[in-house]
Amino acid sequence: MAKQKTLNIRRNTYERLQAHKQLGDGFNSVLVRLLDRWEGFYDLSE
Amino acid sequence: MTYPSDYIGIAISQETHRRLSELKEKNNEINFDSVVNRLLDLEEKYNMPTETFEYELMINSKKSKLFRVTYSDKVTIEYWNSNKLAFEKDIKVWFTGYKIPSNDLNAFIKFIIKDSNLGLLYEMENELVQNGVWIKRV
Numbered sequence: 001m002a003k004q005k006t007l008n009i010r011r012n013t014y015e016r017l018q019a020h021k022q023l024g025d026g027f028n029s030v031l032v033r034l035l036d037r038w039e040g041f042y043d044l045s046e
Numbered sequence: 047m048t049y050p051s052d053y054i055g056i057a058i059s060q061e062t063h064r065r066l067s068e069l070k071e072k073n074n075e076i077n078f079d080s081v082v083n084r085l086l087d088l089e090e091k092y093n094m095p096t097e098t099f100e101y102e103l104m105i106n107s108k109k110s111k112l113f114r115v116t117y118s119d120k121v122t123i124e125y126w127n128s129n130k131l132a133f134e135k136d137i138k139v140w141f142t143g144y145k146i147p148s149n150d151l152n153a154f155i156k157f158i159i160k161d162s163n164l165g166l167l168y169e170m171e172n173e174l175v176q177n178g179v180w181i182k183r184v
Contacts, residue, residue, distance in 0.1 A: 039065060
């Protein structure tokens, strides 16, 4: 992964992200998957 | 900027940072942590998988049991000491692992798994815990 940035998140958020990792995933892959799925629906009402 | 000690830094790509920044700005979020939590909330609410996971239970560094739970099942750990409930925790099935440290030679755990309808799937008790308990997804 070229040109990295550091994202600072709370420990609880880190653990939530960790739980969504699939085999071979890094955190960036998890976030990309979440963004691909949900960035167009971010303001979806509950 | 200095972050409080309960923050952890993770490496992401510039492109991912750009996309998160865009969501943060567009939705007036106070920080990136809020953005990530919102994405996780959406994923967990609307994309709940139906597959089954296998977990192994390791007590005192010995593998004890392999069991299966579905995503929506409720897993509760009860940690008993001298016939008193000392610790109880619900863990989400999608956690990849959970450890209870124990230095108390008299402690034992009661480990209960219940499905989403609170039907009992698995129960184990009276196992002495000297070296901790691991619940690990395999």
